[in-house]
Amino acid sequence: MAINLFDDKSWLTLRPLTFTRPVADLRVGILTIAQKWAKYLDVAFGYQTEGYLSRKYSLLEAELFINGSICPDGELLDAITNLKDGQVLHAADVVIAYKSSGILHHTAMSSLERVAYLDGFVKIDYPEQIFGYNDVELQKDFALLTKGRTSAKLSSTNTILGDNIFVDEGATAECSTFNTLQGPIYLGKNSQIWEGCHIRGSFALCHDSQVKMGAKIYGKTTIGPFSRVGGEINNAVIWGYSSKGHEGYLGNSVLGQWCNIGADSNNSNLKNNYAEVRLWDYDKETFRKTGLQFCGLIMADHAKCAINTMFNTGTVAGVSANVFGAGFPRNFIPDFSWGGSHGFDVYALDKMLETTEKVYERRDTVLDEIERGIITHIFEMTKQYRHF
Template identity: 45%
Template sequence: MRIALADLSQHRTKLFPFTLTRPIGDLRVGILTIKEKWEKYLDQPVEFLTVAELTPKFAPQNQTIDLVINGTLCPNKDLVLAINELDENQTLYYGDEFLAARGAIHSLDAAHEAATFARVSFEGPCTSIQRSWDLFTHNKEQLRSDFELLTENRISQKIEDPHTIVYGEENVFIEEGVDIKAAILNAEDGPIYLAKNSVIQEGATIRGPFALGENSRINMNAKIREGVTIGPNCKIGGEVSNSIVYGNSNKAHDGYLGMSVVGEWCNLGADTNNSNLKNNYDTVKVWDFETGDFINTGLQFCGLFMGDHSKTAINTMLNTGTTIGVCSSVFGSGFPPTYIPSFSWGGVGQMTTHRIDKAIETAQKVWARKNIKQTEVDEKILKTIFECSTKNQS
């Protein structure tokens, strides 16, 4: 059976800046991406149905899909059972929300194409990532769920270092090649998962639920609070709380990151700090790419949303609910705007448009550090984002 996660039109823009460079199903929440979760539950490969500008990089291998699933959905046993019980030419809905369709689907607009299918209702629990802040608000529950999924009937590697202190050892799972020295791991209130060849250096203190990606490193004396996910190939220092850092990004130095999501290939300069609580304790407003205005999240705690390839300089201060687009470089004294469009260059009172050729050149250098070669497809995605961003700002 050919299965795909669809980027439904009503969801993708609401998840910018992260879905500017990836399908919704490639978002990471918990330990795994949404796609990886479905592949674990269904025990077979899952593809993407996404927009034209991303299709060259994330193209489905088949013209016709037999089962289409809403890309915002995180699977659970009840939902998977309901989808598996669908007959040919049936769709599954949660209220008015399209969940899945079984039958021949040829286009991205799966819900419209399946409109003639028989409708089946689902009334069980359902986690859907429809806004960027849903990533960190659901991260703790998804960390616990993914931990069970990845560790069931498996035996963890042992911690050999005599100077590392572990609380709740039964909730700690360590893959092969992990290196830990003189750290404190507290998994009493949530699991801790350490992927292959990850490193935790001396003096680091970590509270679960927490996940560290493959080949990633927690630096000396770092303080990692509950609900943190670090993707693969990252370097993390300072203090981090209830946040997700995607793969190949670094926050290597002191500074606070809380209630935030940082994309791939990003770098936070030394002593970069973000606020996640307003001084008047009011709810936080963030930029909405769909309406082109700020909207209320309804959250009292909400930090930073940073798109792929963006950077901050040393001592950068980011206000509550700041959104930074793709390929932006933020520097200078004071608080920059709480919305910084893609390909911006500067800070308070000195924001200009970053040249696309320079942005691509920087991306090439960053990728080369990880022994990854930038492709024409990657360049075209960045150029498309640049053209759309500059058009919207003019």
């Protein structure tokens, strides 16, 4: 059995994070949304997404299609597994899932029998909801991943408050404190906590990632796989393959893949006047109210900043933005921008690809033609936002 995760209009509202991926490939909690569904249903998964992404995120032959912006839970699972061929599960105007013997786009549902779903569920429509729902999803993923399993032991040099911790095979930590009284702590396979770290749950460190010496990490935080972090982090989600390896603050924020934060860089997550934070909206080409008082940095894949960079409250940095220099850059840093508060130029595509190839090589990864094609497509489609 297999499933496909389809993109609805949330793919548009989640940009720039979704320029490089389907919605279901976003990480919230410990797992990506697609991985959650695959784990719950014990199936393979594919994606129904934008054409230029489909070579990398391909569609599988399947009868069951699930909205990729919706996170699973027990009640949803029951409702979806009970769907019969030719039925669509919906909540008001939201298509949750449908079952069809032929591939059918979620916008063409008129021929299917409608089944109403009346319970609540977690749906990710905007970037700030990733860190907003991270605690809820982290606790659900923790229960899912640790059920029926026995945790490995940490070194006796550590101090653990509570017992809501799971240590996977090969994970190590020395001379650090872990407070699980406010939420669970998950240390993934071959992850490392270096000496002198202080960590409060809920927290997840995914496989093959490291927390550097003396780091202070507060709850509702996820560090994805193959990442390295240090300094002070609070309620942030890092997709994976990214680095914030030095001192500096990251809070109420989301970082994509292949990002790098320079030493002593900081983001603000609260305005001086305590006003509601607004974030850039790609559709409206203006700023959208979030309803939040605390909101930091949204950074898309391949974006980077130099040492001592300062990000204003509610800053959106697009795909492959490269930020440097003194002062606060603007709150919206367009995709493929090169510069800072002094002004921006276009980050030339050939130069970006040359750097990305080197970044991939450091992680024993190849920048293949499919990935090059995706990056090139994003460069062309985001030209309208680069008003330099």
